[in-house]
Amino acid sequence: EAGVAQSPRYKIIEKRQSVAFWCNPISGHATLYWYQQILGQGPKLLIQFQNNGVVDDSQLPKDRFSAERLKGVDSTLKIQPAKLEDSAVYLCASSLQVNSPLHFGNGTRLTVT
Amino acid sequence: KQEVTQIPAALSVPEGENLVLNCSFTDSAIYNLQWFRQDPGKGLTSLLLIQSSQREQTSGRLNASLDKSSGRSTLYIAASQPGDSATYLCAVRFTSNTGKLIFGQGTTLQVKP
Numbered sequence A: 001e002a003g004v005a006q007s008p009r010y011k012i013i014e015k016r017q018s019v020a021f022w023c024n025p026i027s028g029h030a031t032l033y034w035y036q037q038i039l040g041q042g043p044k045l046l047i048q049f050q051n052n053g054v055v056d057d058s059q060l061p062k063d064r065f066s067a068e069r070l071k072g073v074d075s076t077l078k079i080q081p082a083k084l085e086d087s088a089v090y091l092c093a094s095s096l097q098v099n100s101p102l103h104f105g106n107g108t109r110l111t112v113t
Numbered sequence B: 001k002q003e004v005t006q007i008p009a010a011l012s013v014p015e016g017e018n019l020v021l022n023c024s025f026t027d028s029a030i031y032n033l034q035w036f037r038q039d040p041g042k043g044l045t046s047l048l049l050i051q052s053s054q055r056e057q058t059s060g061r062l063n064a065s066l067d068k069s070s071g072r073s074t075l076y077i078a079a080s081q082p083g084d085s086a087t088y089l090c091a092v093r094f095t096s097n098t099g100k101l102i103f104g105q106g107t108t109l110q111v112k113p
Helices: none
Strands: A005-007 A010-013 A019-024 A031-037 A044-050 A053-056 A065-068 A075-079 A088-095 A108-112 B004-007 B010-014 B019-025 B030-038 B044-051 B056-059 B062-067 B072-077 B086-094 B107-112
Touching: A005 A088, A010 A019, A019 A088, A019 A108, A031 A075, A044 A065, A044 A075, A075 A088, B004 B086, B010 B019, B019 B030, B019 B086, B019 B107, B030 B062, B030 B072, B044 B056, B044 B062, B044 B072, B072 B086
Parallel strands: A010 A108, B010 B107
Antiparallel strands: A005 A019, A019 A075, A031 A044, A031 A088, A044 A053, A065 A075, A088 A108, B004 B019, B019 B072, B030 B044, B030 B086, B056 B062, B062 B072, B086 B107
8 A cells, every 4th residue: 555645755945935745645544633743852732633523633823823624535734824943843643543553654844044 | 541652762672672561550440451552753553453342462473461350461572673663652552531541651662783
């Protein structure tokens, strides 16, 4: 089966600019996650979708981050405006159901200068 | 607060050695625990998933154990090889959460030839 697809792989932007990341989960996976991984740390959940509804966005900085999952398939994560501390790898993952194993994409490495 | 801790942060061993990576968590009420491997610049690859009702899981040279009562899991790697060099992450699904995985900070393993 095809894995989780993410794009772009790398992005460099200046602070206060905006950026968007795209994720296509494994076909049939109802649950989709966006994680932020800062260098040297474990991933931190930003938002979790069940189909096209938000299940958990308690750690999403909602003043600058937004995410959507239209039609319960692809998802986009947006940052506007970006800050230096947003430099990280943004990982998308999907699972068949809520408590099923997670499958991760290769991530998008964001550098904010 | 539900937390996952991995010690040590880094480990260097000679090739052929058997080794144990440790993971501890603060709440014994869990759905499951998952071990991942992360290579530099890559996403996370799932190694083993242990359900809360299980005590251990094995895959090849890897064996993961779970002791809920003490809040601990270990990942045992037998006969380590240079190709095992990577960061190993432990992640826990607590029952009070909506299926989100909470990650430890990882243990970076280097196996020297």
